[in-house]
Amino acid sequence: MTQRTLVLLKPDAVRRGLVGQVLSRFEAKGLTIVALEHRTIDGEMADRHYAEHVERDFYPPLRAFATSGPLVALVLEGDEAIEVVRGLNGATDGRKAAPGTIRGDLSLSNRENLVHASDSPESAAREIALWFPALG
Numbered sequence: 001m002t003q004r005t006l007v008l009l010k011p012d013a014v015r016r017g018l019v020g021q022v023l024s025r026f027e028a029k030g031l032t033i034v035a036l037e038h039r040t041i042d043g044e045m046a047d048r049h050y051a052e053h054v055e056r057d058f059y060p061p062l063r064a065f066a067t068s069g070p071l072v073a074l075v076l077e078g079d080e081a082i083e084v085v086r087g088l089n090g091a092t093d094g095r096k097a098a099p100g101t102i103r104g105d106l107s108l109s110n111r112e113n114l115v116h117a118s119d120s121p122e123s124a125a126r127e128i129a130l131w132f133p134a135l136g
């Protein structure tokens with residue numbers, strides 16, 4: 001089934017000059033970019049995006065990281081895109097993510113792990129409406 005998913009290339013991806021490389025992986029897989037924006041978010045937007053995590057111990061430094069510089073937000077579309085993109089990204093902790101995944105190949109951190117992707121159809125709908133209201 002064709003799906004859309006919300007992806008962030010987090011501030012570490014922009015700082016490290018990995019935007020092109022990471023986008024290339026999504027494009028090479030056959031996913032279509034249907035929206036894309038370079039943007040710096042404030043704490044309020046971070047709180048909305050990470051609503052499920054705001055009470056967690058790891059949230060304050062995550063909030064600081066998410067607002068630390070520009071990121072690239074995009075919507076990808078393709079067959080089973082939600083699960084496919086989660087698979088391309090790899091496990092949350094870059095130190096444990098499998099080689100061949102974006103995080104496994106390019107991140108050595110469980111916070112600065114380069115990418116975000118929606119984890120379910122419900123999350124994708126909520127996140128796409130949040131980041132790209134015109135598509136929501």
Ligand SMILES: Nc1ncnc2c1ncn2[C@@H]1O[C@H](COP(=O)(O)OP(=O)(O)O)[C@@H](O)[C@H]1O
Nearest residue numbers: 053058062091092110111112113115116117119
């Ligand atoms: N234990 C942790 N320590 C530091 N940062 C974390 C930790 N767990 C998660 N994070 C950060 O919070 C983000 C959101 O967490 P989560 O939704 O669990 O992972 P994912 O991004 O793989 O869906 C992660 O991508 C990572 O940047």
Ligand SMILES: [Mg+2]
Nearest residue numbers: 116117118119
């Ligand atoms: Mg998540």
